Amino acid sequence: MIGLLNSKDKYTNLAFILSDQSDVTVKVAEYDRNRNFKIKKQFTGSLIELFYNVKEQADRLNDVSAIINTKTFVRNEVVSYPGASLREMILNAFIHADYFIRSNIEVEFFEDKCKITSPGGIFNASMEEIMKGTQTYRNHKLVNIFDKLGLIENFGTGIPRTLDAYKDYDKKPIFEATDNFFYVTLPNLNFDINDQINDQINNFDLDILRIIKQNPGIKVMQIQAKLLEKNIEASADQIRNSIKRKISSYIEHRGSKKTGGYFIKK
Template sequence: MRREDQSTEFKETYVDDIKKTVVAFANTDGGTVFVGVDDSGRVVGVDDVDKTILRAQNALRDAIKPDVTMHVSCSAREVENKTIIAIEVQKGTSCPYYLADKGIRPAGVYVRQGPSSVPASEAAILQMIRETDGGSYESARSLEQSLSFSEAETAFAEAGLTFGEGKRRTLGLVTEDGVHTNLALLLSDQCPHAVKLAVFQGRKKSVFRDRCELSGSVLKQLDGAYEYINRFNRLRSEFKGLKRIDMPDYPEEAIREALLNAIVHRDYALSGPALISIFDDRIEFVTLGGLVKGVSADDIALGISIPRNKRLAEVFYRLKLIEAYGTGIPKIYECYDGTGKQPVIQTTPNAFKVTLPNLNYAAVDRPELNGLTGSEKRAYRLFESNPVVKRSDIEQSLGVSQTMAIRILSHLDDKGLIQREGAGRSTRYRRAETS
């Protein structure tokens, strides 16, 4: 017979290593394992053919995931007056195939290199998953298969929902082959992604006052982040006549929606954490992953939504954490109606940022504003919700003349509250960065 090569393997007798070879063939370009042929290619034959074929079929069915048997055939052949067994393997359609007791990792995934079956690199495994499962991260098979779901089970129970095997399949946590998807990984106690929160002194990232990192199930991260932010969401009280009115720094619903947006619409294919930064005058929610293709920031503000993680959004919808797709960002804007301040949405190709202004900041934390006129205070509030302001913005927002707008901007500049950039028609103004 011919020598061993990329698509040919010889085994003198049936041994467990044949499973690795079948995995390697199924993950590469297919091939044939000949049982009853020694390493030199000499035919030695198989004594009990039927028993050996049955043993091979049972082992391959039980030991390899996903099910590879539809791509494998075992048959007896007569060569040189002796009977050998040919285990023919086609390239599989659900790569990567792996040894069930090792999992989807290099110790369990093999590929063919010349006449050898070798462990696949993690990069090669991820590439196989992408090619087989498509571009959806949450629907792809998880590299980690030993998952527990204590947080998810509690959340579903509190919502009056079951979380059994059937429900997990329906939601997309488990494939038809019983393999956990990345959606399962996100909801599991072993979720490797994290949320980092930090509280800074002043308006710059200069001095930390507190910090926290949350990991585990994204459901646990959601609860933990909301609780942490509310620790720093102070109440300001004032009296109108005999009635006391309490106003939090940030509307709780705006915090909730911004946090849900950061968890549900994050691009989990990217490994960096979500970042939540609390300053004296604002909270910033920064998540990896820009807008889904075909959607603009203006579309988001109008309530148009194409979820990046559709299945995760469906889970949150069933748990009644979100009411309907696309309502989150409009709700955030509504929370600031009539306050004189506006949230800011910023996007890049790889990141999404929501900034919530502190409703009580100017009144409490900036005593130097007390020397400003009412028009100047209203003008300054534009800078708290807009990174760049033009003279015409002041005119339109305050309903003042060009001369008055220039006078207001000059006074704010003299006070060191804003900074002027450019000249002539290209003149712009930014809020001065002070700690």
Template structure:
């Protein structure tokens, strides 16, 4: 399936397309990145914003392009062709990765090229494989039956893409269909009618629990739409089941949620975008408890990202998905999500955030105590004494009792239990022996 250069430029830069207004030192870096990824085109004579500026196309200039390509190590058969006042450099996916240039090793990360060490590239391809899930053809999908025109139109509106390009050409430029016009896995995620049938493990599961344990389910939703709607629905689910306080100044009312909107949105998008889609055993899972919200996805840190680099360096597991989400402004800039979450939580001051990564990845928002004394079970001396007495009795019976178990025994929230424990310790009635994990309580004074 052939497409005109005008169509490609109209669609903009992406995982397989790079515009270069000039032949500069970064040119060979882009070529190297394409060779180490899925291949692509570098179009010389086009500005980053898609404006056609034109470039020299004479033999002397083409020789300069060839000289730049000779920096690539190892050799790769790269086609150079001239169309009007542009030079198109067709870079195939390399069969002998990793490739390097004089400035180092590079790989494609969304619509950008990122420098890596050789060992990181070797490790990346050993663990992730040379074929990416998002680029594979979906064997179940039949385009005429499964393609959702409504989802496609919504995407074009959000991305601001011109309707002057025919649908199939645009889908191919977006890498959502292959050369035979078959939907890729990325195409299914963004534009399929029934993701449940075609890719069941891509469903987003949201659960609301009563209390702080996984015992009583109050609400559960399996979101089975396209990836964009699943993100939106998951965000709404959490917001519907978490608290919002109101700050009124004059005639203005400000909403202050337990979890800042920016942090919640980034965490859910991160889970859906960066999960390991080769792992078909589990879904993105969002769990809402009385004291926390936990967002988990299969796949720990991607290859090439060490724990010490977490939050400071970006390595994208699914660069095509990231690129498509970037087009519709669901991702502002690759690599900034974790920093934005931390900053938003710090400014909000109503929750804390933790990150866990091993075989999976989790973001845990813990709600901080911002309730009134009445909410903590101390609205009266009678209530206060009753709760303290119950806690002392529970500790006497079981010195290793947990805060979560005390919640169930007293009926208080986790914040209420912690308030009472702090007060009992301050009054010298109890003390903690040993660490938080593995230690136990000791009752010193039974009087309340």
């Protein structure tokens, strides 16, 4: 039995929170640097539909930025919350929450972090055991349903996978628990690197940067010819537009308009 009916064929609390009549509420918010709301949403209803709605909103707030390597001019994309960390911790909040506590699951996005709060502390385990992937079940029938739906692996891998997503970074997730609440703080990998980020630069712009790096002093018409060698057709105006609007912070023009050319800035 999956636990939707009791021995008297009456619907259980599990059936209620999985139904459209459920009064479970999950809050999602995004704040600016002064902690004013940029986004404030509440989702109510079936727990499964809730999860999909919350995950969709969280995915929209999981920004991807581009860091330009100024030595190779390769565009490296950085996700604010890497790997499966955001999904796993939202799932963790859903399946391990204590739904008898009159509170809400909250997913809050600050400039430097995402904080996920769920009602219910650690169930029958220590923090050390949980961090190692030990499984305990406050809502074992709910876990089984999410497992059958293919939403979880049911192997206690959520926290280890989240830690693994951050293993190559200095910033690390923080896990905290009280008797009544569990808190997860995921650091935003894109915080404090805005000076390196240029989302507007595309592969065409990077090709021009690489050509200038390989051919110091090159002119626009010569850049156009080099691009054509790469089977990239571009007008002189497109190249000038890229130079003026996109990559001007990386390059400089030296010499006169007639005889000068473009160089990578030192």
